[in-house]
Every structure is written in C-alpha cells, then in structure tokens.
Amino acid sequence: MSRADEPVNVGVTVSPNGSRSLGQLFASATADLSELVHEEIALAKAELRQDVKRAGIGGGAVGAAGILALFSLPVLSFAAAYGIHNLGLGLAWSFLIVGGAYLVLAGLLGLMARSKFKKIKKPERSIASAKETAAVLQGVKPHPRSAPSGGTETTVAVKV
Numbered sequence: 001m002s003r004a005d006e007p008v009n010v011g012v013t014v015s016p017n018g019s020r021s022l023g024q025l026f027a028s029a030t031a032d033l034s035e036l037v038h039e040e041i042a043l044a045k046a047e048l049r050q051d052v053k054r055a056g057i058g059g060g061a062v063g064a065a066g067i068l069a070l071f072s073l074p075v076l077s078f079a080a081a082y083g084i085h086n087l088g089l090g091l092a093w094s095f096l097i098v099g100g101a102y103l104v105l106a107g108l109l110g111l112m113a114r115s116k117f118k119k120i121k122k123p124e125r126s127i128a129s130a131k132e133t134a135a136v137l138q139g140v141k142p143h144p145r146s147a148p149s150g151g152t153e154t155t156v157a158v159k160v
Contacts (some may be wrong), residue, residue, distance in 0.1 A: 052126035058116035065109040069126055072102035 020028075079096035 044126040051120050054116050058113040061109045061113035065106040068102050068106040073098045075099035
C-alpha cells in the first residue's frame with residue numbers, strides 16, 4: 001500500500017452511527033477550504049517570484065544597454081568629427097573603436113535581455129490547480145444527513 005492509499009486520522013469525531021453534526025461538517029469544510037486557498041496563494045507567489053526575478057534581470061540588461069548606447073553617442077560624435085577633420089588613422093579612430101565597443105556591448109546586453117524576457121511565462125501550475133479546485137467545488141452537492149442520535153462519539157480514519 002502506497003503512502004497516498006494509507007488512511008490518515010484527521011481527528012474527525014463521529015457518532016456511533018457515522019454521522020457528524022452540521023457544525024462539525026461546516027467547521028471541517030471551512031478549514032479545508034481555507035487551507036486550500038492558502039496553498040494556492042503560496043503556489044502562485046512562488047511561480048510569480050521566479051518570473052519577477054527573470055523580468056528584473058532582463059530589465060536590468062535593457063537599462064544597461066540603454067546607458068551604454070547613450071554613452072556611445074558622444075564618443076561616436078567625437079570620433080566622426082575627428083575622422084572628418086583628420087581623414088587619417090589617428091585619435092579619431094581611437095574614439096571610433098571605443099564607441100563601437102560600447103555599441104557591441106549594448107547589443108550583447110540587449111540580446112541577453114531578450115532571452116530573459118522570452119523565458120517569462122504565465123503561472124501554469126497555479127492556473128491548473130485553481131481550475132481543478134473550481135471543478136471539484138462545482139461538483140460538490142450537499143448531502144442531507146439524519147440528526148445524530150446521541151451516544152458516544154468515535155474517531156475515524158479518513159482516506160485522503
């Protein structure tokens with residue numbers, strides 16, 4: 001017998017004829033529903049935390065690429081001005097090489113940001129779990145029970 005098939009004692013008190021009071025049923029259902037909602041929220045938070053981290057890294061790369069591209073503009077401007085003035089391989093080419101290096105680095109950071117943004121996806125496990133829970137709750141119908149006939153109460157093991 002696997003662990004999932006083993007009966008679990010959840011501490012439900014039942015009268016000898018196997019029925020529970022309406023208050024006990026309501027309390028049990030409320031506790032179970034509360035636990036389910038908390039677990040669903042925890043799952044959604046965990047999935048979103050991963051995607052927020054990816055978005056943060058991608059956003060940082062985009063920001064760095066923008067700053068490097070911005071820094072390259074004055075350098076390229078100086079390089080172009082000195083290049084037109086000089087028309088020889090001198091100081092202007094130095095500025096051009098530095099400006100080109102900034103643009104190459106900005107391009108690489110932009111590609112890294114793009115790959116990080118592509119990895120962001122919707123929280124599939126949370127959505128599937130919420131749909132499953134909704135389907136289960138829609139199928140639940142109240143079952144009328146007879147009033148407990150007093151007597152001693154016993155604890156039963158419920159298969160979960």
